[in-house]
Amino acid sequence: METSLPLVTLEQIEQARERIAGVAVRTGLYRLDVEHARGLGFALPQNLPAIWLKAENEQPIGSFKLRGAYNKVASLTDEELQRGVVAHSSGNHAQGVAYAARAHGAKATIVMPEVAPRIKRDATAGYGAEVVLVGPASTERIQTADRIVRETGAVLVPPYDDDLIIAGQGTCGLEILEQLPEVDLVLSPVSGGGLLSGIATAIKSSREGVKVWGAEPELAGDAAESFRKRQIVEWPGTQTVKTIADGLRTQSLAQRTYNHIVKYVDGIVTVTEDEILDATRLLLTAANLVAEPSGAVTLAAALFHGDDLPAAKNVVCVVSGGNIDPALRQELIEAES
Missing domain, CATH: 3.40.50.1100 (Rossmann fold)
Incomplete structure (x- = not known):
């Protein structure tokens, strides 16, 4: 419905x-x-x-994830960028947000599943993001990202729901x-x-x-x-x-x-x-x-x-x-x- x-x-x-x-x-x-x-x-x-x-x-x-992630991060205010960004992703959105955050001088914290390919985890960290690993379920990384947003005041950059x-x-x-x-x-x-x-x-x-x-x-x-x-x-x-x-x-x-x-x-x-x-x-x-x-x-x-x-x-x-x-x-x- x-x-x-x-x-x-x-x-x-x-x-x-x-x-x-x-x-x-x-x-x-x-x-x-x-x-x-x-x-x-x-x-x-x-x-x-x-x-x-x-x-x-x-x-x-x-x-392709760079398209949406950069559009979102580039739309944030200076005050929002100073608070940093948080994302949850199995890999490609993680890299897109980390790349966009680095380009705008913002801290990025990315919640990724432990089963994500190492090539994607390493690339995300290579763009300067802090990577937080959780279990394989997408619900677990969503909940963890939401908790980090509440605790830090950072801005959530969703992988698709935006x-x-x-x-x-x-x-x-x-x-x-x-x-x-x-x-x-x-x-x-x-x-x-x-x-x-x-x-x-x-x-x-x-x-x-x-x-x-x-x-x-x-x-x-x-x-x-x-x-x-x-x-x-x-x-x-x-x-x-x-x-x-x-x-x-x-x-x-x-x-x-x-x-x-x-x-x-x-x-x-x-x-x-x-x-x-x-x-x-x-x-x-x-x-x-x-x-x-x-x-x-x-x-x-x-x-x-x-x-x-x-x-x-x-x-x-x-x-x-x-x-x-x-x-x-x-x-x-x-x-x-």
Whole structure:
């Protein structure tokens, strides 16, 4: 059931684009060479549409999360910046907030799960943030971040439940429309829903006829269930932590992101762990894009779930991040096709 929270506007997304200009980059959009992938041994369906890869791994922190985090932090007053910022994240939002806080001279405290990949934990600390580790459940890091805010007076920078965050992520959608005017279908990963909300809002507010779908792991399919049942469904952390897509382990949508998704999104598809790994390996070896599993769910959907998606000639898969564990990357590169 929806509440009366206001929806982000196209004007807010355009303002975000101006605010983050020169920090978040305009990432590339590359067509996937399907025949090259087949030549490398990937068994792909016939009659695939043209698949385009929106390479958010090209952001300075390796993830789209810089868009929203920088938009939020750059909107704070000097007094708020002096109090510092707090965020909770499994990794990429953590880096985005730490990066933005350092750029504005603010202290950042980031609550992360112990199971977060070390590459993400180390990068967050490398940007100057204080990292606080908690258990695997997203509810635990939310509660810990809220406690730190109460105790210190710092400003919370949510990973997705915030209009400025959603507006920042929506700038990715504006770029897609400019880079590929003939796009029919855009696929976005969905965790807490900030990226999907922002992209869908930007696209649906700008262009008629373009479909926007979310993609997420079967093992963390709370958003798909929420979309289907038309109410927010929360999954236990003991379940969502099972997916290799560590950036998509959030247990539920927020009311704010749910409202945007119900308003603007056309559907959400789930993919298997094997499909995620195949798509990640394909991106690494056939597309020469460094992608983490969370960023590969969209390609997995486009390649292996075409029957679940609307017909389209040009499909854009948002590759949301490239902060992959080095050991996993090497394992996938060395695996036989």
